[in-house]
Amino acid sequence: MKTSNLLLSTTRETPADAVVISHQLMIRAGLIRSLAGGLYNWLPLGVRVLRKVEAIVREEMNRAGAQELLMPVVQPMELWEESGRGIDYGPELLRFKDRHQRDFVLGPTHEEIITDLVRREIRSYKQLPANFYQIQTKFRDEIRPRFGVMRSREFIMKDAYSFHMDRDSLQQTYDDMYQAYNRIFSRIGLDFRPVQADTGSIGGDGSHEFHVLADSGEDDIAFSTGSDFAANVELAEALAPRGERAAPSAELDKVATPNKHSIEEVCDFLQLKKKAVAKTLLVKGAKEAAPIVALVVRGDHELNEIKAQKLEWVAEPFEMAGDEEIKAAAGCSAGSIGPVGLSIPVIVDRSAAHMSDFVCGANEDGYHFTGANWDRDAIPTLIADIRNVVKGDPSPCGQGKIEIRRGIEVGHIFQLGNKYSTALNATVQNESSRSQVLEMGCYGIGVTRVVAAAIEQNNDERGIIWPDSIAPFQVCIVPMQMHKSPRVAEATEALYQQLVGLGVDVLMDDRAERPGVMFSDMDLIGIPHRIVIGERGLDKGEIEYKYRRDEKAQDIPAEGFIDFLM
Numbered sequence: 001m002k003t004s005n006l007l008l009s010t011t012r013e014t015p016a017d018a019v020v021i022s023h024q025l026m027i028r029a030g031l032i033r034s035l036a037g038g039l040y041n042w043l044p045l046g047v048r049v050l051r052k053v054e055a056i057v058r059e060e061m062n063r064a065g066a067q068e069l070l071m072p073v074v075q076p077m078e079l080w081e082e083s084g085r086g087i088d089y090g091p092e093l094l095r096f097k098d099r100h101q102r103d104f105v106l107g108p109t110h111e112e113i114i115t116d117l118v119r120r121e122i123r124s125y126k127q128l129p130a131n132f133y134q135i136q137t138k139f140r141d142e143i144r145p146r147f148g149v150m151r152s153r154e155f156i157m158k159d160a161y162s163f164h165m166d167r168d169s170l171q172q173t174y175d176d177m178y179q180a181y182n183r184i185f186s187r188i189g190l191d192f193r194p195v196q197a198d199t200g201s202i203g204g205d206g207s208h209e210f211h212v213l214a215d216s217g218e219d220d221i222a223f224s225t226g227s228d229f230a231a232n233v234e235l236a237e238a239l240a241p242r243g244e245r246a247a248p249s250a251e252l253d254k255v256a257t258p259n260k261h262s263i264e265e266v267c268d269f270l271q272l273k274k275k276a277v278a279k280t281l282l283v284k285g286a287k288e289a290a291p292i293v294a295l296v297v298r299g300d301h302e303l304n305e306i307k308a309q310k311l312e313w314v315a316e317p318f319e320m321a322g323d324e325e326i327k328a329a330a331g332c333s334a335g336s337i338g339p340v341g342l343s344i345p346v347i348v349d350r351s352a353a354h355m356s357d358f359v360c361g362a363n364e365d366g367y368h369f370t371g372a373n374w375d376r377d378a379i380p381t382l383i384a385d386i387r388n389v390v391k392g393d394p395s396p397c398g399q400g401k402i403e404i405r406r407g408i409e410v411g412h413i414f415q416l417g418n419k420y421s422t423a424l425n426a427t428v429q430n431e432s433s434r435s436q437v438l439e440m441g442c443y444g445i446g447v448t449r450v451v452a453a454a455i456e457q458n459n460d461e462r463g464i465i466w467p468d469s470i471a472p473f474q475v476c477i478v479p480m481q482m483h484k485s486p487r488v489a490e491a492t493e494a495l496y497q498q499l500v501g502l503g504v505d506v507l508m509d510d511r512a513e514r515p516g517v518m519f520s521d522m523d524l525i526g527i528p529h530r531i532v533i534g535e536r537g538l539d540k541g542e543i544e545y546k547y548r549r550d551e552k553a554q555d556i557p558a559e560g561f562i563d564f565l566m
């Protein structure tokens with residue numbers, strides 16, 4: 001492409017709300033323009049990058065055996081009512097009515113839609129496993145859209161959904177997706193880490209996030225210095241041992257008002273805090289147990305061990321041998337999940353008489369909390385305090401200490417189990433011709449967020465430095481005085497045509513601008529390879545080449561230039 005044919009909208013100005021470098025550079029380089037809060041126009045240069053990210057994602061999804069389909073952005077509310085998520089999802093879900101007063105939502109994700117599709121289309125176990133994906137616009141009415149396309153309201157996601165007859169098959173596809181995600185982010189050239197993660201409002205059991213490491217990230221990632229353990233702190237805090245810090249009983253003592261909370265309220269709160277383990281326990285336990293008024297999660301075991309324990313507890317909520325000390329002191333039914341040290345104590349209220357001043361805590365001296373009286377406003381303080389993992393704490397994996405770094409969540413994979421298939425009754429015939437509920441996984445990548453994350457990791461004072469894999473153009477040709485020198489114009493055009501013929505994405509700057517302007521624009525928009533053609537070089541039979549990260553240009557003999565470049 002030639003710049004004369006490209007909307008090259010570079011600018012020095014950045015809006016006041018552009019506080020992170022990727023947002024500033026995406027505006028300055030003319031990749032995006034703001035339309036309204038959390039809504040962006042993607043300019044042609046930006047779309048080129050977006051399409052390259054999509055192409056890599058698509059190739060790797062296809063390679064992993066996923067099938068591409070396309071589902072509507074507009075979704076009927078009935079399906080969200082059927083899944084029970086209409087209420088759970090909260091105000092991020094944008095609802096509206098059509099002219100017939102029917103309720104719809106703008107899709108923030110597509111579990112309901114794909115599950116509805118699959119329950120109609122897939123009849124037999126012989127058609128499974130199957131993994132479907134799309135690259136599609138999502139809308140989430142984020143409370144605080146910010147950082148440009150990193151947290152926008154409308155964005156593009158690659159979302160995939162897999163369906164299985166059993167857990168082993170789900171695990172297999174989950175592992176394949178885990179590998180595919182590693183390949184995708186490696187190919188893009190990002191410095192990223194897969195980490196154990198919470199499952200948020202999507203629910204389910206196993207989950208990993210893929211984080212691009214950057215100071216501007218909104219998530220804290222806890223790493224172990226002694227192993228490859230890594231987890232989002234949202235989750236790591238729930239798994240981490242307390243280390244040497246004092247038990248927060250002083251905080252608890254401040255919690256004064258005896259106040260009974262419904263299970264819905266407690267669940268609601270825990271969901272807000274995105275506390276995977278606790279949430280699942282509560283929700284599952286609630287079906288058969290009396291209201292749980294207090295639940296404290298602390299653990300020093302791997303997530304899968306907790307999972308195993310959890311299932312046992314759900315089956316027999318009151319039979320689990322409790323921590324006797326807690327039980328006696330609390331004077332109410334108390335169960336402590338897992339072996340000594342696992343520390344997921346659960347206190348179950350079976351009568352209003354035992355609502356106040358109970359004791360809870362871990363199976364560990366010095367970590368029992370006394371005088372716990374729950375009041376809605378106080379619960380957040382309590383939980384935040386308990387889950388506060390900091391640098392230097394022992395790692396939950398038992399090896400090394402905690403290091404904390406900031407991460408940008410660019411991908412998230414989940415084992416959903418049968419949450420949606422049960423709710424929506426997605427069943428197929430198994431080998432014995434009985435109908436069986438499907439197991440399900442889902443796998444997201446924030447395609448638009450990836451573009452911003454790549455810039456967060458690749459920039460300097462002159463602008464963006466694209467990894468070759470997603471650069472809008474891999475090469476730019478900047479001719480010196482082309483409009484005055486027919487010789488330069490001719491050589492430039494010839495090289496341009498040659499590169500185009502070789503399938504190189506090349507941008508030729510044919511504007512009648514000063515060299516300084518062209519250089520600074522090409523640097524700002526981040527083209528990795530720059531070629532300069534001028535009279536002097538032509539005289540010497542040389543072409544000037546500069547890699548975007550290099551300080552100095554080099555003169556390459558024109559003869560072997562293409563070989564050098566390729």
Ligand code: ATP
Pocket residue numbers: 109140142149150151152153154155157200409410411412444445446447448449
């Ligand atoms: P976050 O924690 O950042 O709010 P999420 O956990 O809500 O993200 P998921 O439901 O896991 O997001 O969606 C899959 C992917 O979609 C995320 O990993 C992220 O890359 C992307 N994504 C989510 N919300 C946004 C947003 N508001 N703007 C851009 N990308 C987003």
Ligand code: MG
Pocket residue numbers: none
């Ligand atoms: Mg979110």
Ligand code: MG
Pocket residue numbers: 200409
């Ligand atoms: Mg998240």
Ligand code: MG
Pocket residue numbers: 200209409411412
């Ligand atoms: Mg997520």
